[in-house]
Amino acid sequence: MYDNRASESAVTADDIKIEAKRVNVHYGTTHAIKDVDVSILDKTVTAFIGPSGCGKSTFLRCINRMNDTIDVARVTGDIRIDGEDINDARVDPVQLRAKVGMVFQKPNPFPKSIYDNVAYGPKIHGLAKNKGDLDDIVERALRRGAIWDEVKDRLHAPGTGLSGGQQQRLCIARAVATEPEVLLMDEPCSALDPIATGQVEELIDELRRDYSVVIVTHSMQQAARVSQKTAFFHLGNLIEYGDTDEIFTNPKDPKTESYITGRIG
């Protein structure tokens, strides 16, 4: 299933987009992430896999500082995007989040029109000078979200009236509308049926051309299908990180092997 990706992996640029060193996260007294070091490449899909509660989503939320919104969460360590420390006191998380888009587990369109859903980000970041500009941005984002053809005739219908898969693609379109450089996806397909999952996966593969995509997934098949790099988390530790093909065919750590063969998790 994943052997045909070997050739595509070669296209991957080798420059490092995100570099994390000795990242620790505490939720109150729980030590959720323990000394994680990882380098995430540009124009690559990186999958985080691991059993529930292993910290992969927590780590993902460190990258755009969404953990700031949780009072009890404490993040230490060094995360750099393009060499800039995102936890620097001078960094405004708002600017960071414009650069690092996020798609959530459950499709969460705003209870507004499809157009307003996509236009919201560009509006608050001042990306459009006028209505025409904004229309262009919205169309481009919806095309990139592979949902333009389905919604172009009803841009002003509520986004919440779409099907689950369409809603998730709308959320992806919303995320790319602010022209991010990194796209974080937290189990984007867990609420979708296999057909919608297939569409979103295709889309992720498309997005790889422009963005560094990080995806958290519970499905090892999905990780194998869409990613070039895979990181395996277990109990807050990063156990193994490497090329997806390597991880799935020839894991170095016995824990990884146990997980991908279905013995732990």
Add this chain to the structure above:
Amino acid sequence: MTDATQIPSSGAARPAGKSIITTDDRTKKRNAAEKRFRMYGIAAILAGIACLVVLLGSILLNGVTAFQQTFIQVPVYLNPEAVDPNGNRDPEEMGSATTFTYKPIVVDAMAALVEERGIETEIDPGDMDALFSAAAVAQVRDRVLANPELVGETVTFNILASSRVDGYLKDRVTRDSVARDKNIDAGHLDIVDELRAEGDVVKRFNWDFIFGADASESRPEQAGMGVAMLGSFFMMLVVLGLSLPIGVAASIYLEEFAPQNRLTDIIEVNISNLAAVPSIVFGILGLAVFIQFMEFPQSAPLVGGLVLTLMTLPTIIISTRAALKSVPPSIRDAALGVGASKMQAVFHHVLPLAMPGILTGTIIGLAQALGETAPLLLIGMVGYIATNYPDGVASGFLDPNSAMPAQIYEWAKRADPAYYERAWGGIIILLVFLFAMNAIAILLRRKFERRW
């Protein structure tokens, strides 16, 4: 997973007679308990409905007569010698004639009417004043001063009947009770009966009860709710203007921005406690702080509004926080995820979704404040004070006034039984306002209901 789990084989034979067609004792008992519980529920609801019906029924039965008032149509000869002795029709000079001057004119007119209808009575013509209200004299005088050209003519007035006559037509006053009453004699009632047959005494809808001012203890027939209604209105303006912005701002801060620590915990507990503080405590606080310390005017709707604001704030804060809490966190995540600041996320996405809950809570809080009496007693918004319409907005806030529930309380404690009917009538007006506010709350909630 690897070692096959040992499933205990049910070696024993299936117990005999375990058919699902026949219900066993255990199931029967369970079903009976369920049925009993359902009956308790229905009984409780029926009891509640019965109470409500009795309550509303007694209010309507006792109060609806207050909306009707008895009037006497009487032609009055406006004797120029009495009302305008100087004969120059100058309203300013005519103003020197007091109601003492006018009273004999109306009494004479009444006696003339009785004579004209050919009613035989042993009542002295000079005692005809028992038939009409003292307000009727002022009514005639006001009309004359407003239209001096009427002097010297005979004008038909619709004057207020006295409260005894009104009570007689409403079966409150009977010939038995009149025997012990020195204000009116059975002879007067005979006159009323005859005039009624002639169509001179009529009962009709009394707008003055809804829009009029309060009257003195001896003139229940003249008393109305209008000025107290304005008092309530100005109070509600103060309450809405202060408690909505303060309450919503406080809730947004506490719910969305404040850190979770000991201090915010204490604040939270105290807000819940404040909601349970008896309203009279807020009244005495208002008396001490607003009137004695800050020296705001006594009995003013402004002070009443401030006190009720203190009382309404916890209600609004609690309901607003509940409304904010009910907005799914995924909406906040979505907004933050596209790079909205915390404030943008709250004001663009969370607040619009919480709006129906906030509005409902606010209106319920206002309705509560509208019906509140106890604190108003302490700041002096009760008594014979709702007598004049405010001259303008400033005087509406600052001049002594009452409020609807305080006016009802005031009427209920007055001695004249005619005020009893008016107290019930006042309750009907108050309830109409409360129903209207609740209806608005429901409509707003429907209108702003989250459209996902």
